[in-house]
Amino acid sequence: MTQQPFRIPGAGRLTPARSLRFTFDGAHYSGVSGDTLASALLANGVHLTGRSFKYHRPRGILAAGAEEPNALVSVERDSARRTPNVRATVQELYDGLSANSQNRWPSLAFDVGAMNDLAGAMFSAGFYYKTFMWPKAAWAKLYEPRIRAAAGLGVAPDQPDPDHYASRFAHCEVLVIGGGAAGIAAALAAAEGGVRVILCDERAEFGGALHYEQGARIEGQAGWDWAQTAIAKLAAMDNVRLLPRTTAFGYYAQNILGLVERVTDHMDAPDRHLPRERLWQVRAKRVVLATGAIERHMVFADNDRPGVMLASAARTYLNHYGVAVGKQVGIYTVNDSAYYTAIDLKKAGVEIAAIIDLRDAPSGPAVEEARALGIEINPGRAVVGTGGRLRVSSMIVEPKNGGSRRTITVDALLTSSGWTPSVHLFSQSRGKVAFDEGRQIFVPGVYAQDCVSVGACNGAEGLEETVAQGFEAGERAATAAGGSTSRAQAMKVDAAEAWAGGMLGSGPGAGAGKTVKAFIDFQNDVTAKDIRQAVHEGMHSIEHVKRFTTNGMATDQGKTSNMHGLAIAAETLGKPIPQVGLTTFRPPYTPVTFGSIVGHSRGKLFDPTRKTPMHGWAEAHGAVFEDVGQWKRAWYFPMAGEDMHAAVNRECVTVRQAAGLFDASTLGKIEVVGPDAAKFMELLYTNPWEKLEPGRCRYGIMLREDGFIYDDGVVGRLAHDRFHVTTTTGGAARVMNHMEDYLQTEFPHLKVWLTSVSEQWAVVAVQGPKSRDIIEPLVEGIDLSDEAMPHMSVREGKICGVPTRLFRMSFTGDRGFEVNVPADYGQAVWEALWAEGQKHGACAYGTEAMHVLRAEKGYIIVGQDTDGTVTPADAGLEWAIGKKKTDFVGIRGMARPDLVGAGRKQLVGLATRDPKIVLEEGAQIVADPNQPVPMKMIGHVTSSYWSENCGRSIAMGLVVDGRSRMGETLFVPMPDGVIEVEVTGAVFYDPKGDRLNG
Structure with missing residues (x-):
């Protein structure tokens, strides 16, 4: 067990009272309760956490939140509970946590895959589009197996997931996304107005940027203390639901949002009765988006070495976790945010090697305070490279307009090129962003749903403006929902810090050399050079650039890289940023486990199984079932020694000669x-x-x-x-x-x-010449004579003493009835009918016999004998169109010239020359079997069966101009030979329909 050399005594908000043990790549370390895996690794001096996807370059922790692109690890509780691609920055530490790095072999420090970095010129943007085209035969044997082996990050679990997941639906008047200062203020104002409020945040503790800001005061309290006091107040209110550890991953139509709550991933010994995660589907009257802003890194050569981090992340690790990210820290920035980090680190005893500021004359309170603390500031200069291999050891600095270089020793390099408002959820709501030309940032513009953005995600640049926007949004949302306004004045905020926006440092000039690797997307190894290459090769839309380079397509979905790519593409094209466009933000905001989406729908519950009221009887009588959609339907009822074909043949003959009972409840x-x-x-x-x-x-x-x-x-x-x-x-x-x-x-x-x-009525189809004899003793109040109840009639009365809707109709072509009774009485009525049927030699028959019987009469099944391109005329059903009707859905479409002209496929019967051959459904039909391949297909077989009643095979098919081909011989090519078929009418049994009326 190692010590924690970078944990600063007395710093941060964690208490060292409870020490936690964990392992990373087999090495044992310790942390404290409240750590994330990332903060605990940094406390132990570990920066190297992974390898990049393409070049396998060493990568370290970049951020402190959900935007982390590098520190992806596999967390394993046991052999069945292994989760790949967990962001170390959001994985809370628990005692016994076991994590391993990914995408490396044989070890993280020595990875054979790093040879790809040496061959980087071969793997430039779009290489996969150009490399695997030739020779054509090499794709299946050479390229595809290796690409599949190399694809993906981490190793997927190979055992069934033993955990369970839950889902909840919730409604509220106000849903606040983001538990920073703006979100808390909005939730307070709305809750005090008396409406139902849900406040969610992806972190374990609410507070947002107050995790690292030290000097802010709200309502007379230190910012962090105010946040915790406000959260305690909200927690005590009956109309408020607090959801920490909960990420809003998707914003859908009509103000429905998807949230995923991590329930047990932070526990030492999770209660297995609890779900691992819970999916919330929330419908809100109004949504307040307080999703903050994401700090951008600086783009320069070799900016990806472990130890190069975002300035705000280093400040979070210091002020919240009490961890210094290094002992000799360099700063590279174009805004004041990084100065506050330098000041806090300096006051904590960390040596600041130098601040390198791309601006010519930085000024302001933070700059002056840094100078007063003796921190070296180098304006008008740029970092143009770094030294080190598995961790940064130096930064190379030169004047931004060129000049002599200087190498400065560092063990951590903190960068900040400004802040990008997090507009992901706003964009998912179909809102349109607007470009703020003055600040060079995208902010929410035109809203499509009832939501409002507040704070940093709305372009606010300071805490006072942030809190004011949040409070006002909460009040308005409450009053719009019928609540009240309870406060006379807004909250008092005292904060000197301001967050700078803009696109400075995003890459103009960075990485312009042919061999320089200035990284934009760390996970996918996209460089500034790749963006420029994409533009030079004709990709002028940012969406095309994204796909050509894979920029923003990693698991972080471009949170730190998208704006850099956009700025460099715009610079290369010589166009303003808005003209290049913005990539589309799609859900999920961060990766979501399959388990949370699937919930209970797995194994036997993967899809609902629907059973008819008579299912138990059919099961008891030996039915073999088939799945029809979600229904379990009796397929056939075999007797002793019968296979399927024998059973179906017997059922079909029995129905024609006596009668059959069929469960038509579905x-x-x-x-x-x-x-x-x-x-x-x-x-x-x-x-x-x-x-x-x-x-x-x-x-x-x-x-x-x-x-x-x-x-x-x-x-x-x-x-x-x-x-x-x-x-x-x-x-x-x-x-x-x-x-x-x-x-x-x-x-x-x-x-x-x-x-x-559909579920209210159980249906028993009694079909066959003796069908009336079977139902007559059981029916009350209905005259079943042919005169009183002819074919295609419906009557209401009773059967077996229960209400019935009795239809005289047939799907077999024989006299038939369909008995509809309330579902609760379905099996009882079936059993009574079965008892009567036994007196007349009736059988139970299943769906296969039903198909054969209806095909003997030429009755179609929509979806089998039609394929979405069949009109009534094609199916021979012109008689079902009202001759005097002038309007119905489809009447104009049906009259289109291409639907009434010659050459359309028409439904016809098909009789094989050899009556014992049963055609395969879906088989193609040709006019000339001797034509060269590929043959011209003129139709296909839609239904095909052996008919014991006809003593031969029968089939139907869709054939071009089929009805004009009666008697013509066509051919069905099959792998083992060509089958001859004769085009016939579609009715194979009782063509005059004498049996229908008994």
């Missing part, structure tokens, strides 16, 4: 109710509905606007103002959405209500 069912119900149906379906009498049914076709079949089903009219609509099993949800969309957006004047009742 059909979509929608109630269309209201005085304008018929008018609505006229507009949504091709068929006429106004004159359909109550008690009668009709087969209906629904189209998309382009004229193609969208869904079909039988519709029963129960009353003048009520229709019972059935849909395909897979189409239930989308048809409901389709109807609701048109009702709300196109036909809002119609008085109609839509209700999905």
Whole structure:
């Protein structure tokens, strides 16, 4: 166990009372409670934490927060709990933590992959687009395996995740993102107004920049103390929810935000009853974005050595964690922020080698205080290089306009080129940023949702302005939500510090040499030279530059690199920054684990399993099930010694000769109710509905606007103002959405209500010549005679003493009924029907027999015999289009010239020359099997089965001009030979339909 040589006694806010042990790459270290892994490593003098992705250059800790691009480690609690790519700057230290560096072999200090750095000229921007093009044959055998082996950072876990994850939904009037001074002020003002408030922050403690600012006073208290007092006050309020360790990763439509809360990752021995992470989906009336700003590094040669850090990060490690990042520290800056870091370090006893300031005449209170402390200041100079290998050992300085160089010994180099407002979430909300020409920064411009940005993310340059913006936003949000204004005056703030913006130091002139590596994106090894090369090769859009160079595409998503890339591209193009454009910010803001998104939806819960009310009976009677969407459906019911084909053949013959019972509960069912119900149906379906009498049914076709079949089903009219609509099993949800969309957006004047009742009704289809004999003893109050209840009728009454909607309809072509009963009675009614069916030789049949029976009659299944490009005419269903109808969804699309001309694929029957051959569904059809490859395909097989009732194979297919090819021989090329087929009608059994009416 090593000591902590860089921990300064008495500095910071952590108490050394509890020492924590941890390992990094097998070496043992100690830290204190409240450390992050990064602060604990720095306390032990460890700067080297990883290797870059492309060049495998040594990399160290750059930042102190979520913007960290370098210090990515793998954290392992046990063999099953290994998490790669954890940012050391946000991983809280716990006793026994085990972390390992990544992307290196055999060790972090000696990495064979560093040879890539020596061959850097071969790996310049866009090399992958140019290198792997030739020879063509080398891709599969040489390039792809090696690229796949080299891809990625860290090693993914190879065991199932033993942890569990939770999700919560929440509503509030005000959601505040960011727990710094602005966010706390906004939360206080809103909460005191009496509205529901949620305040979240990604750190373990609220406070934001107050983690490192020392001189600020708010309401008479030191800034940090005020923050903790305010948080305690908020925690005691019933209308406030505080979410520390919670990152807002996505801003979606209608003020819905995704948050991920880390629940146990910081615990020594996590309670396994607790979720590891919790996903919050929050809908807020108003969102206050107080996401702060991100400090940018300086761009110069070899600026990536371990020990080169952001100035604000070094200040955070000192003032909050009590850790000095070095003993001989250099500063390179273009704004006053870094001076405050130098002052704090100097007062803590750390030697400041020199401040190198690119500005010609820096001035102000911070500059004067630094001079008063005896810190050497070098204005008008630039750092043009660094020395060292695994840690920076020196900085090379020269006048910015050229001149003699000077080497200054340092063991840490702190840089700051200004601050970039964090507008990620604002952009995700579809807000449009605006460019502040005077300060050279992008700030929130036009808002698209009910949100407001405050503080540094809104361009505020000082604490007083930050707190004022936050407080005002909180008050306004509260009053807009019906709350009250409780304070007579705003908060009192006393702070001299100001945060400078602008793009100075972002790279004009930096790294202009052909061999200089001045890094912009540390993780992906993107240099200033790469950006310039991309522009010279024709990439004039920043989005193209991003993809050509991979700048901003690492796990930090460009938080420290995007603006540098933009500035250098603009300089190279000779254009103002706004004209070059800004890359699109997309969720997630920081990486999110799969576990937090998936939650409980894994294993058996990966997808909901839906079972019909009769599932238990089918299971008990030996049914083999298939998955149809989320439904478990009985596929077939094998008897002893039967395989699937034998069982299906028996079921099909039994249905035709006697009867069969089929569980049709999965059909979509929608109630269309209201005085304008018929008018609505006229507009949504091709068929006429106004004159359909109550008690009668009709087969209906629904189209998309382009004229193609969208869904079909039988519709029963129960009353003048009520229709019972059935849909395909897979189409239930989308048809409901389709109807609701048109009702709300196109036909809002119609008085109609839509209700999905798919789960409310269990459906037993009793099909076959003896179907009436089976149901008749059980039905009450319904006359089942052909005269009283002809085919395509619906009646309401009782069966087995429970209410029923009884449809006389058939999907087999025989006399048939569909018995609809409340779902709770589904199995009981099924069992009663089964008992009656046994007296008449009936069987239970499954979905496979259902498919065969319907194909024998040429009945289509939407989605199988249609493919999204089939019109009613293509499917032979012109008769289902109202001849006198002048308007319905799809009528204009259906009349397009390309949908009515010759050469369209039409649904026809296909009979193989050898009746024993069953075609494969999806097989392609050609007119000439001897034509050269690639052959011209004229169609494909949509449905194909063996029909025991027909004594041969049957099939349907979509064939170009199919109905004009009746009797023609076509060919189906297969790997083992060519199959001859004859084009026939689609009806293979009972073509006149005599059996339908019994």
